[in-house]
Amino acid sequence: MDLLKVDSIDDAVRKLKKCCGAGFAATELAGLETAAGRVLAENIISAEDIPPYRRSAVDGYAVRSRDVGAAGDMIPTMLKITGEIAAGQDPGDTTVDKGCCVYVSTGSAVPEGADAVVMVEYCESFGGNMLAVSKAASPGEHVVRAGEDMQKGDVILQKGRKLRAQDIGVLAALGITVIPVFRPWDITIISTGDELVRPDETPGPGQIRDINSYTINARSISEGFNVLRIVVLRDERNHIIDALADASAGSDVVVISGGSSKGFKDMTAELIGEVADSGVLTHGIAAKPGKPTITGFDSKSGTIYLGLPGHPAAALMVYEQILIRLWRDLTRQEDDLTVKARITANIPSAPGRRTFQLIRFRDEEMTEAEPVIAKSGMISPMSIADGYFEMSENREGVKAGDIVEIRLWR
Amino acid sequence: MDLLKVDSIDDAVRKLKKCCGAGFAATELAGLETAAGRVLAENIISAEDIPPYRRSAVDGYAVRSRDVGAAGDMIPTMLKITGEIAAGQDPGDTTVDKGCCVYVSTGSAVPEGADAVVMVEYCESFGGNMLAVSKAASPGEHVVRAGEDMQKGDVILQKGRKLRAQDIGVLAALGITVIPVFRPWDITIISTGDELVRPDETPGPGQIRDINSYTINARSISEGFNVLRIVVLRDERNHIIDALADASAGSDVVVISGGSSKGFKDMTAELIGEVADSGVLTHGIAAKPGKPTITGFDSKSGTIYLGLPGHPAAALMVYEQILIRLWRDLTRQEDDLTVKARITANIPSAPGRRTFQLIRFRDEEMTEAEPVIAKSGMISPMSIADGYFEMSENREGVKAGDIVEIRLWR
Numbered sequence: 001m002d003l004l005k006v007d008s009i010d011d012a013v014r015k016l017k018k019c020c021g022a023g024f025a026a027t028e029l030a031g032l033e034t035a036a037g038r039v040l041a042e043n044i045i046s047a048e049d050i051p052p053y054r055r056s057a058v059d060g061y062a063v064r065s066r067d068v069g070a071a072g073d074m075i076p077t078m079l080k081i082t083g084e085i086a087a088g089q090d091p092g093d094t095t096v097d098k099g100c101c102v103y104v105s106t107g108s109a110v111p112e113g114a115d116a117v118v119m120v121e122y123c124e125s126f127g128g129n130m131l132a133v134s135k136a137a138s139p140g141e142h143v144v145r146a147g148e149d150m151q152k153g154d155v156i157l158q159k160g161r162k163l164r165a166q167d168i169g170v171l172a173a174l175g176i177t178v179i180p181v182f183r184p185w186d187i188t189i190i191s192t193g194d195e196l197v198r199p200d201e202t203p204g205p206g207q208i209r210d211i212n213s214y215t216i217n218a219r220s221i222s223e224g225f226n227v228l229r230i231v232v233l234r235d236e237r238n239h240i241i242d243a244l245a246d247a248s249a250g251s252d253v254v255v256i257s258g259g260s261s262k263g264f265k266d267m268t269a270e271l272i273g274e275v276a277d278s279g280v281l282t283h284g285i286a287a288k289p290g291k292p293t294i295t296g297f298d299s300k301s302g303t304i305y306l307g308l309p310g311h312p313a314a315a316l317m318v319y320e321q322i323l324i325r326l327w328r329d330l331t332r333q334e335d336d337l338t339v340k341a342r343i344t345a346n347i348p349s350a351p352g353r354r355t356f357q358l359i360r361f362r363d364e365e366m367t368e369a370e371p372v373i374a375k376s377g378m379i380s381p382m383s384i385a386d387g388y389f390e391m392s393e394n395r396e397g398v399k400a401g402d403i404v405e406i407r408l409w410r
Numbered sequence: 411m412d413l414l415k416v417d418s419i420d421d422a423v424r425k426l427k428k429c430c431g432a433g434f435a436a437t438e439l440a441g442l443e444t445a446a447g448r449v450l451a452e453n454i455i456s457a458e459d460i461p462p463y464r465r466s467a468v469d470g471y472a473v474r475s476r477d478v479g480a481a482g483d484m485i486p487t488m489l490k491i492t493g494e495i496a497a498g499q500d501p502g503d504t505t506v507d508k509g510c511c512v513y514v515s516t517g518s519a520v521p522e523g524a525d526a527v528v529m530v531e532y533c534e535s536f537g538g539n540m541l542a543v544s545k546a547a548s549p550g551e552h553v554v555r556a557g558e559d560m561q562k563g564d565v566i567l568q569k570g571r572k573l574r575a576q577d578i579g580v581l582a583a584l585g586i587t588v589i590p591v592f593r594p595w596d597i598t599i600i601s602t603g604d605e606l607v608r609p610d611e612t613p614g615p616g617q618i619r620d621i622n623s624y625t626i627n628a629r630s631i632s633e634g635f636n637v638l639r640i641v642v643l644r645d646e647r648n649h650i651i652d653a654l655a656d657a658s659a660g661s662d663v664v665v666i667s668g669g670s671s672k673g674f675k676d677m678t679a680e681l682i683g684e685v686a687d688s689g690v691l692t693h694g695i696a697a698k699p700g701k702p703t704i705t706g707f708d709s710k711s712g713t714i715y716l717g718l719p720g721h722p723a724a725a726l727m728v729y730e731q732i733l734i735r736l737w738r739d740l741t742r743q744e745d746d747l748t749v750k751a752r753i754t755a756n757i758p759s760a761p762g763r764r765t766f767q768l769i770r771f772r773d774e775e776m777t778e779a780e781p782v783i784a785k786s787g788m789i790s791p792m793s794i795a796d797g798y799f800e801m802s803e804n805r806e807g808v809k810a811g812d813i814v815e816i817r818l819w820r
Contacts, residue, residue: 032609033640036628050789053615057786087605090615106720106787107605107618142786149788156790164819165628166792169722172609172621173789195497195517199442199582205463205500208517211582218446218575230443310516312579337796337818339749340775365750365815376467376552377516378559379460379583380566382576386747405775408747409574 006284008393009321009354012295015281016304016326019297024252024304025330026183032172035163037224038181039331044157049147050173053091054110057142061101061123061131062114065139071118076132081125085109101131110143117142150174160332182331184224188247189216190231192240192268193258193310198232211312211379212257216319222410223324225253237267244275248301253323257308257315268307272296276305285322286393288350289314289376293322313374313382317356339387339406341369347398349391358385359406369406385409416694418803419731419764422705425691426714426736429707434662434714435740436593442582445573447634448591449741454567459557460583463501464520467552471511471533471541472524475549481528486542491535495519511541520553527552560584570742592741594634598657599626600641602650602678603668603720608642621722621789622667626729632820633734635663647677654685658713663733667718667725678717682706686715695732696803698760699724699786703732723784723792727766749797749816751779757808759801768795769816779816795819 007015027041056062063079071077084103085091096102096113104110104117116137124132150156156174157167163179171179191213199209213230220227228251233239240256247254256268273280276296285293294307306323308315327333341361349355358381362368369389374381389404391397398404417425437451466472473489481487494513495501506512506523514520514527526547534542560566566584567577573589581589601623609619623640630637638661643649650666657664666678683690686706695703704717716733718725737743751771759765768791772778779799784791799814801807808814 032624033627036632051618051787052613055787087603087618107603109615144785144787148785150790157793163628164793165625165632165726166723166795166819168628169621169625169726169789170793172619172624173722175609175612175619177610193497193517199585200587202585203462205519208461208497209582209585211579214442214582215575215579217443218573218578222446222575312583316575316579335774337771337776338774340777361747364745364748366747367750375554375558377461377465377554379579380560383567383574383580385576409576 006286006291007282008286012282012285012293012322013326013329016295016297016322017329019278019281019299020304020326020330021302023302024185027180028183030179030181032168032177032179035171035179035181036165036168038163038179039224039333040157040159040161040163041180041182041331043155043159044171044174044176046150046152046154046156046174048174049152050150051144051146051148053146055144056104056106056108056110056117057144058117058119059105060117060119060142061133062096062104062110062117063101063133063137064096064098064114065116065137065141067099068118068133068135068137071133071136073134076124076134079131079133081129081131083111085111101133115139115143160334162333184226185252185327186226186228186250187220188229188231188251188254189213189220189227190233190240190243190247190254190256191258192233192235192256194235196232196258212308212310212315215312215316216255216257216308219316219319219324223327235267237271241271241274244271244305248275248298248303251303253304253306255306255308255319255323258310269294272305272307276303285318286353287318287321288353288355290318290321290356291353293318295322311377312379316382317388321356336407339366339408340403341367341406343389343398343400343402343404344368344370345400347371347391349395349397352393354393355391356388357391358382358388360384360386366406369404416696416701417692418696422692422695422703422732423736423739426705426707426732427739429688429691429709429714430736430740431712433712434595437590438593440589440591442578442587442589445581445589445591446575446578448573448589449634449743450567450569450571450573451590451592451741453565453569454581454584454586456560456562456564456566456584458584459562460560461554461556461558463556465554466514466516466518466520466527467554468527468529469515470527470529470552471543472506472514472520472527473511473543473547474506474508474524475526475547475551477509478528478543478545478547481543481546483544486534486544489541489543491539491541493521495521511543525549525553570744572743594636595662595737596636596638596660597630598639598641598661598664599623599630599637600643600650600653600657600664600666601668602643602645602666604645606642606668622718622720622725625722625726626665626667626718629726629729629734633737645677647681651681651684654681654715658685658708658711661713663714663716665716665718665729665733668720679704682715682717686713695728696763697728697731698763698765700728700731701763703728705732721787722789726792727798731766746817749776749818750813751777751816753799753808753810753812753814754778754780755810757781757801759805759807761806762803764803765801766798767801768792768798770794770796776816779814
């Protein structure tokens with residue numbers, strides 16, 4: 001493969017992106033119960049102040065802070081209890097006058113006049129409606145101002161956020177129960193290879209179990225994609241071309257992996273060129289692993305074709321670097337957080353190619369990264385690894401002791 | 411709440427763990443297509459060598475390395491091509507004799523006699539069956555030994571592993587298509603509170619939207635649990651006791667949150683004490699946030715009861731620290747990896763309580779952690795945070811510039 005003809009990963013992603021219309025960042029609505037893990041398709045702006053009223057953060061007594069400024073363990077301040085506001089109760093025109101206090105629960109509205117709440121632990125009631133307060137309160141203490149948590153008009157969650165349980169809580173608090181999210185891509189996975197047998201079969205001499213169907217399926221699911229179908233085929237031109245064409249109808253992306261027999265890699269490109277009206281976009285990428293990667297686009301059906309290398313670790317890495325990167329780019333997701341760690345050995349890079357090096361951490365604190373050495377085609381290293389780092393096309397490699405930026409495997 | 415009577419988080423988890431029988435670490439079988447994200451319930455031991463035979467890692471020619479020891483760009487070595495082994499083809503009794511070579515594809519068996527493969531890029535065939543090799547090969551080059559990837563009898567994946575796409579690939583390679591995984595817990599979520607309204611309702615004065623049902627549901631799902639039912643109730647003793655008793659029949663865990671009205675926290679404990687034959691195990695934990703936490707166990711039905719604080723951020727943290735910790739402990743999961751970062755401000759801790767401080771990173775490399783300040787009951791801080799760190803019961807707090815160990819929010 002001629003290095004002058006291959007694309008950089010960035011170029012390969014850019015070419016695909018140029019082809020993707022609005023359908024690749026289409027939105028749909030999700031309910032609060034099912035929105036976790038989905039990607040937000042619009043900024044979420046608060047339509048109200050949260051809390052909507054001044055709220056007590058504790059069980060206690062709403063007071064005027066000046067009244068209890070001198071209160072202490074030894075000399076408590078006596079106040080008159082003039083009311084109680086339960087959680088869920090409208091405070092109405094209850095006010096706290098000088099020398100008085102009102103019982104409030106956690107979540108209760110703090111009545112007019114009061115500017116602080118003393119926790120119930122520091123209060124003792126005497127003779128019915130008299131209260132001994134043994135702790136001073138500063139203005140605002142244990143009171144959450146209206147809008148202090150979330151203010152009307154503020155952007156609370158940004159488009160592109162992958163929603164976690166915490167974010168679901170924010171949406172519930174804002175009363176947003178129908179949530180605009182990006183529609184996940186529909187994926188068809190095609191694995192080809194005369195040497196492939198099903199995982200539950202025992203490979204004969206020269207045969208190998210189909211792995212890519214399962215790893216690409218699992219990674220697709222963990223990213224939130226819908227896997228429509230997995231098709232496993234021999235290296236037969238007509239069958240493959242039929243499968244590619246069939247899949248384009250309902251799929252956003254058709255992933256084809258394998259075909260490591262002689263000349264087949266070129267056949268994949270030829271077949272993609274045949275079914276995709278925009279033809280082959282990228283034929284080989286300057287990456288290690290991942291060189292034999294092919295992309296194409298069919299504008300009639302709006303389908304991305306992605307031909308992955310046959311080696312499982314390479315196939316998964318290319319899927320991550322091309323397709324998942326494109327998805328995250330189009331759906332405005334933030335980059336994953338990375339970890340800086342010290343590499344424990346010298347690692348060469350492949351000249352002119354972006355090189356991905358698997359690592360495992362030596363320590364729980366992720367400060368020492370040990371390279372996981374994988375011969376081409378080996379499978380266990382990807383499972384042993386905690387993550388990987390990239391060496392750019394122009395970098396000559398790293399030396400033991402260098403600090404590298406680790407991306408964690410998901 | 412008397413600090414002398416409350417449990418440490420460790421004690422609360424330990425007490426629950428003592429009650430949990432085998433049913434809380436029960437196993438079931440998953441298929442390869444659905445096993446990603448599940449927790450492995452047994453060690454996976456390779457029953458065979460992977461690869462099962464010496465395999466070529468590239469497309470090229472299988473050679474005797476001594477024959478091409480002097481091969482180079484300027485003076486290629488000429489070999490005789492005596493055969494071809496396609497991927498999937500039994501090599502039979504093909505051998506590579508002195509001065510000869512055999513074409514192999516990626517994944518092909520390397521025939522007897524050969525000890526290296528020269529990549530096709532460095533070979534040119536002349537006159538039918540003569541090959542010019544322009545690169546020397548070292549013994550073993552581009553050959554993966556039988557068992558070099560995974561060796562028969564080795565533990566390849568350990569019990570407790572949360573299966574990622576990479577691990578699914580390893581299982582497929584080993585021919586393990588029916589996978590022993592831990593049965594996820596069945597959870598019933600009960601939210602109570604007179605002040606609660608549905609998220610799609612507009613809260614009246616003193617009312618608040620139900621948040622905990624949705625965050626606990628989302629966090630349960632992201633951990634892999636089955637949420638059977640979400641029940642929202644007023645603070646009415648009989649309704650709650652019926653719901654608690656009903657839920658015990660089919661649930662491993664009944665989570666009850668809320669009840670922030672006066673005296674209700676004690677009512678939750680009383681009600682759990684009534685329905686759970688082993689009674690209340692923990693009544694209050696020495697944690698901030700999270701003090702008003704209640705646990706109980708019913709041995710008849712084998713049900714854990716967990717009473718969470720009403721505040722959403724506290725409820726979610728306690729759910730994480732008690733229930734998810736217990737699940738991970740019982741299913742032998744490894745601790746999450748943590749990140750060491752420099753804290754940017756002084757943070758006090760609550761004396762005698764384990765204190766959880768939310769943080770956000772200032773940089774993508776996660777080296778500078780800025781505290782996210784949350785007043786009690788505020789919701790947005792948990793969503794703003796990237797993670798949190800713990801201060802132990804005996805620690806007085808941290809100073810700006812201290813290195814703390816961050817757990818990343820999921």
